Amino acid sequence: MTELLVLVDHSGGAPRRITLQLLAAARAVAPALGAEVAAVWLGPGAAEHAATLGAHGAVRVHHWDSADAKGYVTLPQVEALAALVAADRPAAVLFASSNHVKDVAARLAVRVDGGVITDATGLAVEDGAVVATKEVFGGDVITTSRVADGHLPLIGVASNAFAAEESGGGPAEVVALDVAPSDAATAAPVTDAVVQASAGRPDIAEASIVVSGGRGLGDASGFELLERLADLLGGGVGASRAATDAGWYPHRFQIGQTGRTISPSLYLGTGISGAIQHRAGMQTSQHVVAINKDPEAPIFQIADFGIVGDLHQVVPKLIEQLEARRG
């Protein structure tokens, strides 16, 4: 049977949340494509997670058990996938629409003459082709698109667009993928992999709740307050461009047109006016809460719940009450 491939996104030897969401997305369209869902795991660690992948619908996992997958920039993964695509001729490949994974898809698309669609929030099958729904321009416009006939569809799926769901399947069969990276693929080695502590906080793309701060925080110490709030909610912490430009919070947490796009269940913005450049990165959040001193701040136009007030008064009270509820 033709395979619908899911490229496993993993970190520290474990699949990221998005991987299980990708499997749910794949299961939603596989029957209409006449395909079965298979996973691809590039790098060590698949065997330990075959049960989880199977329970979420993967009948098998193609495993390239080599540290080379992440030991060099992008290309070993591209070569492994290109070999698998040539041998298996999958119906489509689904991948996490995150930065480094998109690089793999971009290069693979050129190599196999496929087409890439990023940031899909919905998938359907029409006339045998995968049709991806995508929100563009910060969610102002919703498009549907597909990959031209005869070309491999490579579809990047947005975080939190699909809910992970168990299928009741048994462990995925682990099938070894045997590739040796070329000299070109090993030209750019990773000499140091630095994981910066985030105290166990989820990344903003994966988190169901994101607490975010902007210029109104006043200084870097405001983010300590937001981190306490986020930890009480089990959420991630993001920032506006004004806050990352000021050096109050690391750039990788910047939400907006020149940063990252997130779609959590709840976005809680504090001291952020909500200029169009910021909204482009969070407008598709399911629920928006805003706390801002300025009643005219544009963020209130898209807020489901807004508080006109001083965040330095409101947020500590919020933390106090959430702590009290915890007991």
Added chain:
Amino acid sequence: MRIVIPVKWVPDTAGEKHLDPGSLTVDRSVASVLCPVNEFAIEEAVRIKEAAPDTETVVLIVGPEAAGPTAAKALSYGLDRAVRVTDDAVAGSDAIGTARVIAAAASTIGFDLLLFGNQSTDARTSLVPAMVAELLGLPSITYARRLELVDGGLVADREHEEGYDTVSSPLPAVVSVVEAINEPRFPSFKGIMAAKSKPQDVWDLSALDGLDTALVGAGAARAVVGTATPRPPKAAGTVVTDDGAGSSAAELVAWMAERKFV
């Protein structure tokens, strides 16, 4: 050492963006600007040139006649010259088609380093730098938050969700930078005046080495937009005014509890 900096002409970042209802491509009839993410690539190129004055810096832009002022804007930061690729056949290209034009133009110019911004503020796919690298058979050192040129190569820190990877690569290479890499300067008055007299070549596709024009334009797009609809307007939410002592926090907690967020 020659650095080519591909830049993009994008709709004003402060304005609403639309798709042209006919072609379903980005409506460029609105005011357009130099993509702000490119300013970080330009700044990095200018700094490299300051440290190694024999470096030549070339801005590359693919776009219509109207993108000319955007190339001049890029030159005003201190880059040496511009190449603009203007050809109706490019219209409607997807990321791969665009990458083919940029790759062919960059090869025609010749370069040691191709320096992109990590994403554009309109399409925001971040696909093009890696596609260009693939077309040219070069390493793609994307999302760099630090870039250092060393003997015959480069060292970079590639940002990701959990931190960064330090990587090394030979040259030539394709690099894309994130905003964390530097703080771009503003163009000086002298820079703006000097930009007017800097060379700006205009090429059509026939000037590009090794480009298969059948693989460029709307007809060659591998990703095809079928429909585009405006997002339905959002219903107005509840807005409360705090009493100055944070009492509204209780209302927010109740609202969150009702929706099972706490």
